[in-house]
Amino acid sequence: MCAIRGGVVSLAQLFLFTAYSKLEFATVATLAFSGPFFVTALSVPLLGAKVGFWRWSAVVMGFSGVVMIMQPGASIFSLSSILPVLAALCYATSSTIVKIFSADRLSGVIQFRSQIFAVLFSLLLWLGFGEIVPIASAYDLGLFTGLGLLGGFGVLGLVVAYRMSQPSLLAPFEYFGIPFSLLLGWLFFAEAPLDRLFPGVLAIVAGGLVIIWRQGRAKSHKGF
Secondary structure, three states: OHHHHHHHHHHHHHHHHHHHOOOOHHHHHHHHOOHHHHHHHHHHHHHOOOOOHHHHHHHHHHHHHHHHHHOOOOOOOOHHHHHHHHHHHHHHHHHHHHOOOOOOOOHHHHHHHHHHHHHHHHHHHHHHHOOOOOOOOHHHHHHHHHHHHHHHHHHHHHHHHHHHOOHHHHHHHHHHHHHHHHHHHHHHHOOOOHHHHOOHHHHHHHHHHHHHHHHHHOOOOOOO
């Protein structure tokens, strides 16, 4: 399982970093937030979870928002917009797999082993498709180091959280990153793709809120 998780994480990073180089920061981040809908859907076949009418409706609503942002058939549509959605699918698979591990497995051990496999898969991808990019300065080295540390601790936090609770309950809270992505994109890259994001982003957030609402009622209202 750690090998599978490491493989999908390496693919997710490949898709996501490629998308950031081709699309606006906030657009990529918002499309990547389709992950919670994938988590809800994947929890049925992988975990045997019961997802009722309302949460399936929320999944459909969320993916409708994704389609509105991608705008297939429009002049601004790009195949690159599929990349963050693929990244979201891979990350959702990784998050759902975490719940399969037995409770006595240490989260740190799971994360360490998964990262080892992720590095190995990334190395294979680099040997097949990559190129050597020199680190030009100590500043760049610091950025790469900080990226690795922050990413590692962030994923470890997700591992712990997903093992302690239901994935479909935790996943929608990731949507708090949407306004932060808009702010960061505006501050650092002078990007404000509001015309493209709205109203699709509203459908994504609404779908996430419906999942939170229904999950909270699931303990007392089974089968809806």
